[in-house]
Amino acid sequence: MTALPQYDRLEAQGIWRETPDAQRQEVIVSFGDATLVIADDRSARALAHWSLPAMVRRNPGKRPALYAPSEEEGEELELSDPTMIEAIEKVHEVLEARRPHPGRLRSVFSIGAGVAVAAIAIFWLPGALIEQAARVAPAAKRTEIGRQVLAELTTLTGRPCHAEAGDAALTALAARLAPPGATGPAEIDVLPQALSGARRLPGGIAVIGRDLIRVDTPEAAAGQIIAAELASQAEDPLLTLLHWAGARAAFRLLTTGDLPATALKGYGEMLLATPPARPADEPLLAAFAAAGVSSTPYAFSVDPSGESVLGLIEADPFRDAPAPRPVLEDADWVALQGICGG
Secondary structure (H helix, E strand, C coil), rough: CCCCHHHHEEEEEEEEEEECCCEEEEEEEEEEECCEEEEEEECCEEEEEEEECCCCCCCCCCEECCCCCCCCCEEEEEEHHHHHHHHHHHHHHHHHHHCCCCCCCCCHHHHHHHHHHHHHHHHCCHHHHHHHHHHCCCCHHHHHHHHHHHHHHHHHHHHCCCHHHHHHHHHHHHCCCCCHHHHHHCEEEEECCCCCEEEECCCCCEEEHHHHHHCCCCCHHHHHHHHHHHHHHHHHHHHHHHHHHHHHHHHHHHHHHCCCCCCCEEEEEHHHHHHCCCCCCCHHHHHHHHCCCCCCCHHHHHHCCCCEEEEEEEECCHHHHHHHHCCCCCHHHHHHHHHCCC
């Protein structure tokens, strides 16, 4: 349920910017489940979810009101609607009233503390806390955490491979795997060590190993990325990370916007040791068809014998006809193959 039932359908217009240097844009602001939902004014696409308890007001008593998701510099929301401002302030008043205040009768304090503990036990069990932290994390924070995970991985694998032509090929591959009607990564990185498949990190970052670019064609690498992307739709990579890091790390992220410094220690090792999940054949074949990529090279990269992936080979959407366009142009594929040198 929402923080205050009388505001469960409240909406208002506002002006939002994702970073201090970003362009301001008009948005629709509405109350969600203990969150403030910020959506694009035209498309209604959700841009951010702010935790109501964690929100701070930058200019108390002034109008229009300026809010931020935390004390840190970054996102900012400007509101002029008096009802919406009153609702947000009312939430904070309720939260303040529930905090213990010195000087009250001990019995009153004990009852209040008991109610607070009971509420936390009911509504903020570790699993719920972790899910809430993952659900409200904005896109910029997801990308930041994804880069932190990548940095943790590179302590074991070495730094991602880079070369001017190879980087351009990776950009082309990311764009190729996200045509209309299909999902794809925002960024692809190649690590100088074999990964036995692709890994999808928070923030739309896909990681593959050098082994996937040492083959004849790019379809196997593309297929592994498509499979990892599909798996991430079933299990949010940030949610997976927070389940591993624990409720304390999730609480820190929810209340301060940052993970503890040691939260990711060992996570890279776990990712490398855990084979990527293979989605079921039917949705996987649909994803290959939407992306315009043959499923057969991916199937043989999973099982060179073909026995356990026979369904992906026989039902390949492009088994009897070539894909509508290549995964990469020959020159881009050659450049990608040389991105790690040697």
